[in-house]
Amino acid sequence: MEKIVQRVTSVCHTDRVWLREFLAEFLGTFLLVFIGNNSVAQSVLSSESAGKFISVNFGYGFAVTMGVLVAGGVSGGHINPAVTLTLALVGKFPFRKVAHYVVAQYLGAFLAAGATYVVYIDAINSYEAGSNRPIMGDGATAGIFATYPQTFLSEEVGFADQVFGTGILLAVVCALSDPKNRVPKSLVPLFVGLTVVAIGMSMGFNCGYPINPARDLAPRFFTAIAGWTWRVFT
Secondary structure, X not given: OHHHHHHHHHHHOOOXXXXXXXXXXXXXXXXXXXXXXXXXXXXXXXXXXOOOHHHHHHXXXXXXXXXXXXXXXXXXXXXXXXXXXXXXXXXXXXXXXXXXXXXXXXXXXXXXHHHHHHHHHHHHHHHHOOOOOOOOOOOOOHHHOOOOOOOOXXXXXXXXXXXXXXXXXXXXXXXXXXXXXXXXXXXXXXXXHHHHHHHHHHHOOOOOOOOOHHXXXXXXXXXXXXXXXXXXXX
16 A cells, blocks of 8 residues: 555656646635535535535535645645735745746636536436526526526626725735744634635625636636536626
């Protein structure tokens, strides 16, 4: 058994720093989106008998914590293009690494959406009962994968909602990475996850707190090619 573990480790190991970072961000983002979207699927497809809005918030919070834990030691655990770009803009992350971080994050989110689809496709078909992959309204399932605004929400308020939600997350991330605050590294994943829970529980009603571009856009592309069509962008 030990030889098998050593062989797997040797195969997976690479001396290329950028590749290790890429794989870490990919896996961390995959965990975030897979677990988070599965919590949404369980709530929606059971008509909230197996999960309510609060469980979705905690599902995403724990998913973020797990993603940061998995990726943190290798890449810093950004798992969010907004975090990567912000840290680069404030001088806490080299711009030359932004591209492969962001590509890894979008790819991880896209494949995570596919994994959620595989796990819940039978439940989705049963829930829709023959309807043509509704995007919004009664019986809609597209919201399992990406965020959609309430019908009453204006574009201006929706924009402000996203700015405030993302801004809160980025402010906390910057505070956690500030050495003056002396936050133990082992607690950073937990604090980031709790921040996401707080944002969701206070700002989730309008449009599902889309504070991670990769978590929203990549799964949206997946749904566009998986039967919901390009209506997901309208």
